[in-house]
Amino acid sequence: MSEDAYTRPVPEPSRDTRPYWDALNEGRLVIQECAGCKRLRHYPRPVCDVCYSMDVEWRQVSGRGSLHSWTVAHHPFHPGFKTELPYVLATVDLEEGVRMIAQLRGVAPDEVAVGLPVQVAFERATDQLTLPVFRKREGK
Amino acid sequence: MSLRDRGAITGVGETRYSRNSGRSVVALQMEASLAAIADAGLTPKDIDGIIAYAASGVVAEDFVTNFGIPDLRFSATTPMGGASSVAAVQCAVAVLSAGVCRHVLIPLGRNGFSESRIGSRVRQMPQFRTVAEFEMPIGNIAPAQLYAPMARRHMELYGSTSRQFGEIAVTTRRHAGLHGNAMMTKPITLEDHQQSRMIADPLRLLDCSLESDGAAAVVVTAAEHARDAKKRPVYVSGVGEGHPDSPSAITQRPDLTTLGTAKAAPRAFAMAGVTPADIDVAEIYDCFTYIVLCQLEDLGFCDKGEGGAFVEGGALGLGGRLPVNTHGGLLSQAHMAGLNHIVELVRQLRGEGGATQVPDAEVGLVTGYGDMGDGAVAIMRRG
Numbered sequence: 001m002s003e004d005a006y007t008r009p010v011p012e013p014s015r016d017t018r019p020y021w022d023a024l025n026e027g028r029l030v031i032q033e034c035a036g037c038k039r040l041r042h043y044p045r046p047v048c049d050v051c052y053s054m055d056v057e058w059r060q061v062s063g064r065g066s067l068h069s070w071t072v073a074h075h076p077f078h079p080g081f082k083t084e085l086p087y088v089l090a091t092v093d094l095e096e097g098v099r100m101i102a103q104l105r106g107v108a109p110d111e112v113a114v115g116l117p118v119q120v121a122f123e124r125a126t127d128q129l130t131l132p133v134f135r136k137r138e139g140k
Numbered sequence: 141m142s143l144r145d146r147g148a149i150t151g152v153g154e155t156r157y158s159r160n161s162g163r164s165v166v167a168l169q170m171e172a173s174l175a176a177i178a179d180a181g182l183t184p185k186d187i188d189g190i191i192a193y194a195a196s197g198v199v200a201e202d203f204v205t206n207f208g209i210p211d212l213r214f215s216a217t218t219p220m221g222g223a224s225s226v227a228a229v230q231c232a233v234a235v236l237s238a239g240v241c242r243h244v245l246i247p248l249g250r251n252g253f254s255e256s257r258i259g260s261r262v263r264q265m266p267q268f269r270t271v272a273e274f275e276m277p278i279g280n281i282a283p284a285q286l287y288a289p290m291a292r293r294h295m296e297l298y299g300s301t302s303r304q305f306g307e308i309a310v311t312t313r314r315h316a317g318l319h320g321n322a323m324m325t326k327p328i329t330l331e332d333h334q335q336s337r338m339i340a341d342p343l344r345l346l347d348c349s350l351e352s353d354g355a356a357a358v359v360v361t362a363a364e365h366a367r368d369a370k371k372r373p374v375y376v377s378g379v380g381e382g383h384p385d386s387p388s389a390i391t392q393r394p395d396l397t398t399l400g401t402a403k404a405a406p407r408a409f410a411m412a413g414v415t416p417a418d419i420d421v422a423e424i425y426d427c428f429t430y431i432v433l434c435q436l437e438d439l440g441f442c443d444k445g446e447g448g449a450f451v452e453g454g455a456l457g458l459g460g461r462l463p464v465n466t467h468g469g470l471l472s473q474a475h476m477a478g479l480n481h482i483v484e485l486v487r488q489l490r491g492e493g494g495a496t497q498v499p500d501a502e503v504g505l506v507t508g509y510g511d512m513g514d515g516a517v518a519i520m521r522r523g
């Protein structure tokens with residue numbers, strides 16, 4: 001889809017965050033890693049809150065995680081999402097120790113539970129935008 | 141040096157609350173402010189400090205211009221979403237006790253129903269920049285959706301239930317029906333709550349606050365000048381604000397079931413020299429029912445995880461163990477970002493509570509909650 005036809009909010013990446021979005025467009029999930037102390041942090045930001053280093057590396061992560069909490073959206077607060085209702089918004093603890101949120105695909109709302117194992121996947125929204133989603137992960 | 145009793149609320153004012161004020165936001169805030177200033181026995185030109193609610197688009201300069209204030213000595217904003225109002229009280233008392241000025245006006249007003257609805261409003265706030273970039277594009281747009289996972293996590297960890305959230309909605313609506321200036325007055329039952337449509341699971345329509353037109357205002361006066369006020373001053377005995385860990389987004393908060401309130405409350409109680417058992421009436425920020433339940437725990441009225449049991453059986457009603465939101469709160473009176481909670485607490489402590497007056501209320505508490513979990517707490521006592 002071209003950007004013009006897309007009716008949902010689009011991110012406006014900054015110099016601090018653009019590598020995250022660029023990687024999604026390549027089908028990779030990357031998280032900031034402090035070049036000083038090697039801690040991962042999310043969402044992207046310029047300073048490590050432990051060692052205060054401003055040197056950043058980007059680490060590709062597994063995309064495996066488990067559900068920390070969730071909501072099921074039933075009301076259209078934005079017209080762009082009206083046709084998608086109801087949808088599950090999954091707050092997920094990634095195995096690498098950071099938290100992220102994305103829509104959960106392919107799981108009935110009454111099947112959702114804390115600890116549900118999930119795997120990240122990628123959905124192209126426009127020519128310039130890819131969004132992460134989660135799917136239920138089989139096995140362990 | 142402590143801020144204890146260094147400032148007092150000397151005046152309060154409100155407009156009528158409605159879905160269509162038919163007036164500008166500036167006019168609404170001026171009307172409420174003129175009422176508060178008159179209530180304090182002051183004239184508008186006595187105001188020498190203003191803490192405006194910048195998100196409404198009305199700033200200190202509007203008051204200087206409309207009131208002809210000759211010498212404004214202090215202006216600031218405290219942008220903490222729904223915690224702004226109580227945080228503004230802390231800011232006011234701090235500058236009053238330092239002698240910067242004598243009378244700080246705290247106004248707040250909006251056409252929150254007829255002009256700017258919540259789904260579009262938060263996107264423009266800088267505190268929501270991270271959410272706007274990373275969460276709104278995936279459909280996590282409005283506060284109901286942002287906060288619902290906090291409620292869900294609490295339910296999963298502690299067994300709290302939607303019916304317990306409903307207790308808060310039912311009690312608050314009953315108070316609104318008695319109050320005289322509330323938007324939603326028709327009584328509701330627990331069954332009504334359970335059958336109301338789902339907005340962002342587990343939050344139902346009747347778990348959500350209103351969108352409102354109107355304005356409120358309070359005047360905070362330095363203690364040494366409060367004794368001359370027209371009415372009995374209501375002293376700010378303890379006050380504090382607290383910010384959650386990782387305040388960029390709810391998602392990133394290590395513990396979803398705790399708010400900044402948990403940091404602010406011990407400071408406010410210690411300053412006031414009282415405990416939760418001393419509180420006669422509490423006006424607790426209620427953008428959503430669950431947020432009341434969570435704050436009751438963070439404030440120390442019960443242990444973490446026991447808020448659900450605490451609210452059962454009408455405990456928050458008049459005559460209950462802790463009367464809460466005697467004006468109907470944001471859930472049923474109006475959404476004035478908690479400044480209406482401060483107005484109501486002052487009326488309670490003056491004995492002006494009318495049909496929802498808590499008998500002989502001497503010490504009360506008011507909270508604010510906003511953005512990604514900011515909390516503010518003030519404990520007040522009648523002078």
Ligand SMILES: [Zn+2]
Nearest residue numbers: 034037048051
């Ligand atoms: Zn580091």
